[in-house]
Amino acid sequence: MPGVTACVDTPVDEVRVTAYTVPTGSPEADGTIAWDSTTLVLVEASAGGVTGTGWTYAAKAAATLVEELLAPVVTGSDALDISGTSQAMIRALRNAGRAGMGSYAVGAVDVALWDLKARLLELPLHRLLGAARASVPVYGSGGFTTYDDEQLAGQLGGWVEQGIPRVKIKIGESWGTNTQRDLHRMRQARLVVGEDVELFVDANGGYRAKQAIRVMQEADELDVRWFEEPVSSDDLEGLREVRQAVSADVTAGEYGNDLYYFRRMCQAGAVDCLQVDLSRCGGITEWLRAAAVAASFGLEVSAHCGPHLHVHAAAATPNLRHVEWFHDHVRIESMFFDGTLDPSGGSISPDSSSPGTGLTLRRQDVERYRVR
Ligand SMILES: [Mg+2]
Numbered sequence: 001m002p003g004v005t006a007c008v009d010t011p012v013d014e015v016r017v018t019a020y021t022v023p024t025g026s027p028e029a030d031g032t033i034a035w036d037s038t039t040l041v042l043v044e045a046s047a048g049g050v051t052g053t054g055w056t057y058a059a060k061a062a063a064t065l066v067e068e069l070l071a072p073v074v075t076g077s078d079a080l081d082i083s084g085t086s087q088a089m090i091r092a093l094r095n096a097g098r099a100g101m102g103s104y105a106v107g108a109v110d111v112a113l114w115d116l117k118a119r120l121l122e123l124p125l126h127r128l129l130g131a132a133r134a135s136v137p138v139y140g141s142g143g144f145t146t147y148d149d150e151q152l153a154g155q156l157g158g159w160v161e162q163g164i165p166r167v168k169i170k171i172g173e174s175w176g177t178n179t180q181r182d183l184h185r186m187r188q189a190r191l192v193v194g195e196d197v198e199l200f201v202d203a204n205g206g207y208r209a210k211q212a213i214r215v216m217q218e219a220d221e222l223d224v225r226w227f228e229e230p231v232s233s234d235d236l237e238g239l240r241e242v243r244q245a246v247s248a249d250v251t252a253g254e255y256g257n258d259l260y261y262f263r264r265m266c267q268a269g270a271v272d273c274l275q276v277d278l279s280r281c282g283g284i285t286e287w288l289r290a291a292a293v294a295a296s297f298g299l300e301v302s303a304h305c306g307p308h309l310h311v312h313a314a315a316a317t318p319n320l321r322h323v324e325w326f327h328d329h330v331r332i333e334s335m336f337f338d339g340t341l342d343p344s345g346g347s348i349s350p351d352s353s354s355p356g357t358g359l360t361l362r363r364q365d366v367e368r369y370r371v372r
Pocket residue numbers: 202204228229254
């Protein structure tokens with residue numbers, strides 16, 4: 001293996017963290033929140049003169065967790081022994097709290113460590129992980145409730161033109177208080193994409209269970225295939241109730257931080273497909289284990305957001321369904337990195353010709369967004 005003898009006992013000598021806030025192109029909202037910017041917390045870990053890069057989408061405070069609690073245990077660890085370092089990071093968060101932002105911070109560092117290890121070994125990251133597939137299916141995701149009909153048609157139509165056969169829009173507007181507009185937008189989406197494209201919807205927990213079922217009954221002729229967070233993802237009984245009543249697959253899991261969370265969701269019969277966000281659950285290390293939890297229940301996993309964060313791990317996951325080609329993160333990742341991927345035809349293929357993630361940070365270009 002090229003380079004392997006050079007990195008035996010290769011200590012991580014530095015962990016650097018920065019954060020960037022990027023304004024959205026236009027006002028954005030889903031069923032339960034509105035936003036006008038996205039913050040990316042970026043971690044660079046170095047060893048043996050090589051640097052790996054990881055990131056998460058989180059409040060700037062996640063950078064403080066990295067700096068104060070994680071960097072001290074990662075610095076000096078062996079860059080090849082990520083499993084041990086992952087456990088050390090989780091232990092270091094015990095009193096600060098692994099749940100929530102702690103796991104986001106671990107995720108950013110973990111991805112940086114995997115990129116670093118792959119670059120040290122001069123392997124594409126998905127080859128280091130062990131690829132199960134050469135490319136991963138994607139679905140176009142956006143369709144914000146703030147969009148008017150024209151904006152919605154432009155975005156969905158663009159994905160269809162690229163050959164992406166699955167698209168997702170947000171519903172559950174204003175905490176489920178505008179179901180008539182939800183239904184109007186779902187009908188409009190179906191009209192725009194035609195009969196051959198799968199239509200997905202995401203209520204971000206904005207409905208109650210019976211309400212979610214009624215909306216799906218009213219939308220019966222639209223053949224919705226994916227109903228994400230019809231109710232709060234903490235309401236496992238509610239998810240199961242909706243799941244049993246609708247033909248669309250019911251999905252959730254994007255807020256999962258650890259394996260117990262994913263096991264509880266699977267065990268409750270709450271989902272038809274488990275969503276996992278590696279930037280929120282401790283990185284690639286925990287993604288692989290979460291996918292194994294899902295597999296043990298006969299379920300597939302779908303990657304939530306951050307497509308360039310997920311593509312290598314997704315390629316290494318036998319029970320993968322797809323990766324979310326999320327408008328905001330696609331836009332940000334193409335601003336931040338050279339080497340981003342093309343979803344034409346409905347899938348992305350991790351770079352097989354470059355070590356690590358295959359991405360290069362455009363440091364000068366993004367400096368103007370830096371907030372720490
Ligand atoms: Mg969602």
